[in-house]
Amino acid sequence: MRTVALAGPPNVGKTTLMSRLCRASLEVGNWPGVTVERRTCTYEFRGHRYRVIDLPGTYSLVATSEDQRITRDFLLDRLDERADVIVVVADALNLVRGVSLLLEIAELGRTRLVLAVNMMDEAERMDLDVDVRTLERRLRVPVVPLSAKRGTGIDRLKRAISDVVEGRVEPRPPRVDYPRPIRAAVRELRERIERELSEPRHRAEWLAIKLLEGDEDLLERLSRDLEDLPELVERIHRDLIETLDQDPRAAIKRARDELASEIVRAAISGRPALDRQARLDRVLTHPLWGGLLAGATITAVFAAAFYLGDLLSEPLEDALESLADRVSAALPEPWGGLLGDGILRGVGTVLAMYPYILVMLLLLTALEDSGYTARVAALLAGLLSRFGLHGKSVFPAMLSLACNVPGITGSRIIEDPRALVVTVLALPAIPCSARLSVIAYLTAQLPDPWRVPAAASIYAIAVLTFLGTAALLNRLLYGPAEPGLGTVIELPRLRRPHPGTVLRVAWLRSNEFLKKAGTVILAASIAIWALTRYPAPLGHGSAAELVGKALEPLIEPLLGLDWGGAVALLTGVLAKETVISTISTLHMRLSPDQAYVLALVSTLYLPCASTLGAIYTETESARLTALALLTNLAVATVMGALAHRLLALAGP
Amino acid sequence: MPKTLAEVEEGRVVRIVDVVAGRGAAAMLYNLGLRPGARVEVVKSGPGPIVVRAEGSTFSIGRGLASKVIVEEE
Ligand SMILES: Nc1nc2c(ncn2[C@@H]2O[C@H](COP(=O)(O)OP(=O)(O)OP(=O)(O)O)[C@@H](O)[C@H]2O)c(=O)[nH]1
Ligand SMILES: [Mg+2]
Numbered sequence: 175m176r177t178v179a180l181a182g183p184p185n186v187g188k189t190t191l192m193s194r195l196c197r198a199s200l201e202v203g204n205w206p207g208v209t210v211e212r213r214t215c216t217y218e219f220r221g222h223r224y225r226v227i228d229l230p231g232t233y234s235l236v237a238t239s240e241d242q243r244i245t246r247d248f249l250l251d252r253l254d255e256r257a258d259v260i261v262v263v264a265d266a267l268n269l270v271r272g273v274s275l276l277l278e279i280a281e282l283g284r285t286r287l288v289l290a291v292n293m294m295d296e297a298e299r300m301d302l303d304v305d306v307r308t309l310e311r312r313l314r315v316p317v318v319p320l321s322a323k324r325g326t327g328i329d330r331l332k333r334a335i336s337d338v339v340e341g342r343v344e345p346r347p348p349r350v351d352y353p354r355p356i357r358a359a360v361r362e363l364r365e366r367i368e369r370e371l372s373e374p375r376h377r378a379e380w381l382a383i384k385l386l387e388g389d390e391d392l393l394e395r396l397s398r399d400l401e402d403l404p405e406l407v408e409r410i411h412r413d414l415i416e417t418l419d420q421d422p423r424a425a426i427k428r429a430r431d432e433l434a435s436e437i438v439r440a441a442i443s444g445r446p447a448l449d450r451q452a453r454l455d456r457v458l459t460h461p462l463w464g465g466l467l468a469g470a471t472i473t474a475v476f477a478a479a480f481y482l483g484d485l486l487s488e489p490l491e492d493a494l495e496s497l498a499d500r501v502s503a504a505l506p507e508p509w510g511g512l513l514g515d516g517i518l519r520g521v522g523t524v525l526a527m528y529p530y531i532l533v534m535l536l537l538l539t540a541l542e543d544s545g546y547t548a549r550v551a552a553l554l555a556g557l558l559s560r561f562g563l564h565g566k567s568v569f570p571a572m573l574s575l576a577c578n579v580p581g582i583t584g585s586r587i588i589e590d591p592r593a594l595v596v597t598v599l600a601l602p603a604i605p606c607s608a609r610l611s612v613i614a615y616l617t618a619q620l621p622d623p624w625r626v627p628a629a630a631s632i633y634a635i636a637v638l639t640f641l642g643t644a645a646l647l648n649r650l651l652y653g654p655a656e657p658g659l660g661t662v663i664e665l666p667r668l669r670r671p672h673p674g675t676v677l678r679v680a681w682l683r684s685n686e687f688l689k690k691a692g693t694v695i696l697a698a699s700i701a702i703w704a705l706t707r708y709p710a711p712l713g714h715g716s717a718a719e720l721v722g723k724a725l726e727p728l729i730e731p732l733l734g735l736d737w738g739g740a741v742a743l744l745t746g747v748l749a750k751e752t753v754i755s756t757i758s759t760l761h762m763r764l765s766p767d768q769a770y771v772l773a774l775v776s777t778l779y780l781p782c783a784s785t786l787g788a789i790y791t792e793t794e795s796a797r798l799t800a801l802a803l804l805t806n807l808a809v810a811t812v813m814g815a816l817a818h819r820l821l822a823l824a825g826p
Numbered sequence: 827m828p829k830t831l832a833e834v835e836e837g838r839v840v841r842i843v844d845v846v847a848g849r850g851a852a853a854m855l856y857n858l859g860l861r862p863g864a865r866v867e868v869v870k871s872g873p874g875p876i877v878v879r880a881e882g883s884t885f886s887i888g889r890g891l892a893s894k895v896i897v898e899e900e
Pocket of ligand 1: 182183184185186187188189190191230231232292293294295296320321322323324543672675
């Protein structure tokens with residue numbers, strides 16, 4: 175089997191291209207040791223099988239995030255597999271980046287390269303002409319123009335790949351010509367590395383360049399065997415700053431970029447018509463107009479999720495309900511009760527949420543794919559960074575409105591590790607659609623003019639809690655944040671969302687929720703069923719009641735809720751929407767105040783079991799997961815108690 | 827005369843001279859190609875974040891950080 179790796183800057187269409195190359199047989203897993211998705215697939219071409227690996231997008235091989243580290247380590251053969259060909263995917267409208275990355279990979283001695291110039295459809299639409307011949311002549315690697323979206327140029331790419339694998343074409347990409355002082359410094363470092371770490375010459379040279387480019391991860395690893403390396407690098411660095419009169423990192427990158435842009439300039443003609451984009455960006459990132467538009471957009475997403483979700487959810491709910499009835503009638507006790515009332519009804523309540531989540535995820539993913547979410551992130555970045563968050567926290571926060579689990583997983587796009595942790599830990603404060611249903615159900619019990627304002631106030635409190643928790647955790651864990659970090663957002667071109675991509679991504683995201691429904695929530699349903707049935711049925715001394723009554727002396731003065739409220743909250747830990755079914759099973763009568771406090775507290779207190787699981791997977795730290803749990807609980811208690819007091823003061 | 831990126835008029839093209847931000851922010855700008863010597867076009871100045879175009883990509887930068895990027899007009 176031959177291995178083809180797809181490398182390239184973020185968002186240039188690597189994953190789309192991959193699905194074009196293979197059509198089917200996509201496998202999704204994780205890179206060893208980290209939770210970054212690893213996608214592979216296979217295809218056949220002229221009697222040979224090829225395995226395609228999709229590398230995480232990266233601007234350069236100096237690793238600044240987990241994703242980039244994977245790409246770099248893969249290219250360094252650190253991950254036990256080796257590519258026979260590396261296809262560098264570039265965006266036709268931004269070729270310099272791709273070409274510069276190609277030159278950087280070539281420096282590593284990996285010269286079996288193919289340049290895939292993607293997004294040709296867009297280039298044509300903008301009258302931008304890419305001269306493939308010139309690129310090939312200057313780069314001396316096969317260059318294939320294509321559109322992964324339309325599926326054009328795919329066969330040509332497969333041919334180019336096989337040409338390189340079989341040696342019919344031998345790429346000889348140009349070397350970057352660095353200023354003399356840098357060459358001397360590279361030589362000095364290279365010789366040390368070659369001699370003392372017995373690395374082959376080209377790799378030693380590459381390592382030397384990366385050390386001068388300030389790759390701290392590499393420096394740390396290499397200094398394990400070469401103790402004085404940090405000092406040596408430090409000294410060379412200082413000397414270079416003096417002779418070059420600029421940072422050597424800048425000088426190296428600039429030399430590479432200059433070669434890349436010179437090559438690209440020779441090959442493209444016509445200027446992309448970006449001015450419509452610029453005009454749009456002026457409006458979209460304007461605090462007033464952009465802010466109003468963002469508010470309207472989110473409202474529209476909610477409205478659509480309600481409307482479409484209802485349409486889909488009601489028949490599903492009815493079907494599950496009647497199935498549960500039939501099962502519990504058909505089987506002898508306790509099996510009928512366990513399967514029908516416990517499992518089917520429990521899992522059913524959660525499954526009935528699925529249509530809402532799916533519709534919301536589809537819309538939010540479409541917004542992301544169109545480039546709009548990045549504008550909202552740009553708009554809010556200044557505010558968020560003041561709370562220790564990142565502008566990009568907007569992406570997971572918006573997904574969290576549908577379901578916290580894909581939100582937490584989606585936090586990976588945040589490059590700053592501190593902001594990433596803070597975002598993951600604070601996200602559970604954002605009400606997901608399960609909590610939306612609890613809020614809707616409970617606020618419906620309020621007198622008429624108060625329903626909508628009450629629900630809205632809970633959302634407002636939740637968002638403030640999100641910000642407050644983030645600021646608090648940031649203080650606790652790291653101390654004051656570096657100002658401005660997290661306010662730089664790349665704005666991808668605005669475009670019509672691609673239905674295939676949106677469907678696929680939304681499906682993968684909603685799957686995370688379904689998976690939990692089949693595991694955590696299944697277990698939870700059984701537990702709740704047992705707790706509300708033994709030793710005696712609910713209302714006559716079940717375990718849940720006993721626990722609830724034991725908690726009553728605590729929760730009554732604090733929140734004004736009775737034992738039923740305690741039971742509802744307890745069951746809600748497993749999945750928030752069960753709060754509703756507990757209230758109805760217990761035939762609880764709630765005063766308007768109680769309904770409001772219960773809605774508020776069940777929104778804010780402990781994250782549900784699935785969310786806790788996701789936090790643990792993402793942070794790989796029991797301590798941080800416990801911290802998330804405790805802060806949420808503490809904040810919810812304080813907010814609930816406050817609401818209870820204020821409502822009591824305000825009178826009946 | 828040098829000024830900061832936050833003070834440039836819309837539509838102007840400037841060259842970055844220096845980035846006087848903290849380590850993390852400077853490294854991030856650097857990685858995105860917003861480093862000394864780079865030419866950037868200011869698409870939007872205020873109010874709200876600054877939007878710039880460099881090497882065919884568009885970035886938005888918070889005003890605070892933009893005022894730590896020293897530029898000179900061409
Ligand atoms: N117009 C156009 N859009 C494309 C093309 N190929 C991909 N896209 C779109 O570009 C966006 C990014 O595509 P992905 O395949 O996710 O990009 P990627 O390189 O895998 O991104 P990362 O994994 O984040 O690095 C999606 O919205 C695609 O629909 C193309 O040929 N033409
Ligand atoms: Mg991808």
